Amino acid sequence: MEATQRYVAEFLGTLLLVFFGVGSAVAVRDEGGIVVVALAFGFILLALVYMFGPISGCHVNPAVTLGALLARQISLSGAIAYWIAQFVGAAVGALLLWILVKAGGVTDQTGVLGSNGYDENINLGGTILLEIVLTFLFVLVVLVVTSRVEQTAVAGVAIGMALAVCHLVAVGLDGTSVNPARSFGPALFEGGSALSQLWVFIVAPLVGAVLAALTARFVLGPNRSAARRT
Known part of the structure; x- marks a missing residue:
């Protein structure tokens, strides 16, 4: 039962991250759109960390799960189950957004359902470098703050801000991934x-996680022991 709760938490968490985070990009209309989207992703993840963190660790990101696996905070079987839950959750979250656009009368402001991609703003090499560096920062923050008991109370704030x-x-460059599931959905x-650019x-985020x-x-x-072993 406990394992099932963890997997459901990862499924729901990733679904909600995609729906609210990517949904903000799909819906935003003003010139401050970048700030709106950044805050939407940060705030929803902050809320998810405090809601699902005690249950599953609130990875909601295959790159975070890979980092946790290499840090010995999760078993290989647990990581595989998390990855499945995350990708399925992201697909369902994206499906809900797709329904809103196709049948709900919502105008997609991105024109691509908030998907990630490189174009005239950044090339392939730049995208790979950017995603490696950004994911490196994000996963490092997650691994460090969740491994320090004294920082438990503020972990969600640090992770959301990151x-x-x-x-x-x-x-404004590639839509920001740092999360393979977020891009997949x-x-x-x-x-x-x-x-075609999904790979x-x-x-790149998985390399950053490593x-x-x-x-x-x-x-x-x-001397730091794993905060959670699943």
Whole structure:
């Protein structure tokens, strides 16, 4: 039962992250759209961390789960189950947005269901570098603050702020991924270039997560034990 609760938490958490975060990009109309989207992603993740953190750790991101796996905070079988729950949750969240656009009378302000992609604002190489660096920062913050008991009360704030900062930097460039599941959901329903470029937003964040996990070992030191083992 406990394992099922963790997987349901990851499914619901990723669904809500995609629906509210990507949904803000789909709906925003004003010139301050980048700030709105960044805050939407940051605030929804902050809320999710406090809601689902005690249940599953609130990864809601395959890159975070990979970092936790390498940091020995989760077992391989647990990580695989988390990945399945996250990708399915992201797909359902994107499906709800797709329904709003196709049948709910909502105008998609992005024109691509909020999917990630590189174009005239950034090329392939720049996108790979950007996503590696941003995901490195985000996953490192998650691994460090969740491994320090004294920071438990403020972990959600730090994690939410880190995600918001990533979006402030990259929304205008590639839409900001740092989360393969977040990229997968919208691309699945948008198709086209979003789907053909999806591999970048899966591979680059995972590379950033690996680098973050390796760095976390030095930041935390050898005496830090895993905060959660699932």
